[in-house]
Amino acid sequence: MIAVEIVQQRLCDAGMPGWAAILPQQIEQALAADRHGDLGRWRHLLLQLPDRKTVDVDLEADTLRIGRADEIEKEIRQDIYQTLRALQPWRKGPYEIFGIPVDTEWRSDWKWRRLRAHIQPLAGRKVLDVGCGNGYHAWRMAGEGAELVIGIDPNLLFLAQFTAVRHFMAEPPDVHFLPLGIEAVPEKLESFDTVFSMGVLYHRRSPMDHLFDLKSCLRPGGELVLETLVVEGGKNTVLVPEGRYAKMRNVWFIPSAEALQNWLKRCGYRDVRVVDVTPTSTREQRRTDWMAFESLEDFLHPSNGETTVEGYPAPLRAIAIARA
Secondary structure (H helix, E strand, C coil), X not given: CCCHHHHHHHHHHCCCHHHHHHHHHHHHHHHHCXXXXXXHHHHHHHHCCCCCCECCEECXXXXXXXXXXXXXXXXXXXXHHHHHHHCCCCXXXXXXXXXXXXXXXXXXXXXXXXXXCCCCCCCCCEEEEECCCCCHHHHHHHHCCCCEEEEECCXXXXXXXXXXXXXXXXXXXXXXXXCCCHHHCCCCXXXXXXXXXXXXXXHCCCXXXXXXXXXHHEEEEEEEEEEEEEECCCCCCEECCCCCECCECCCCCEEEHHHHHHHHHHCCCEEEEEEEEEECCCCCECCECCECCCCHHHHEECCEEEEECCCCECCEEEEEEEEC
């Protein structure tokens, strides 16, 4: 699932030999921590994928396209379809693989469209995508010309989905998934030109530590792209849910956009700005045939879509840009 030696070499090439040295042990420990016992099943599914490769890959389209329907036989396409379906739920996307539409829970292309015009061009840059999910945005970063993209996320299902997508690329770009959290990245790495952290901050018990960790990954002058939940309010407004927020157990702190800017400045970031604040709609996050579990519609109050089922403000997401 992970070509560790190749990733090690790329980390060395990118000036991160210290991380490369400890990476094999990190990966071994991460794969051993199979919390739900499904890794063996997912590996078996990946082995069933037909050995078909394509050079017809479009990583710039909103729906990431790998191959065309007319490149493979109907029976092979059905086999691929069945295997991809068995890797549900698909949360980030959308994808199209040999003509098979993978309609994911999130229209992740909407988020990409909101931030793309505001960030430094990614061409030739070394990028770290923290909490990368199944890699949708990491592929989009490669589509923008990034030299190297390292995505990290401890979720092993996301690793399996990423591996399935990459499997069909005859000439995959330099995009790699590591099943690790930010705490596994060595301190004071200071090597990436751009670091993305999207949909992670509100899950951290210590958001300030997370911001410091992200800063430690950036070279001096490197750019942070941070996307997170916010609430309306002034510079001292922070929501701390008493229990769940939108049925999520692990939501700790949701600042206002102004408070978020202050946090970033307090952590030593420069040129801090919030470039977008957008309510999450049930068109952007919804239940689909590829993600049949509860989604945003179920997290909102049935008689008042402006609040969650717990009575908190409905999800509002901001994108902040800053420099180390």
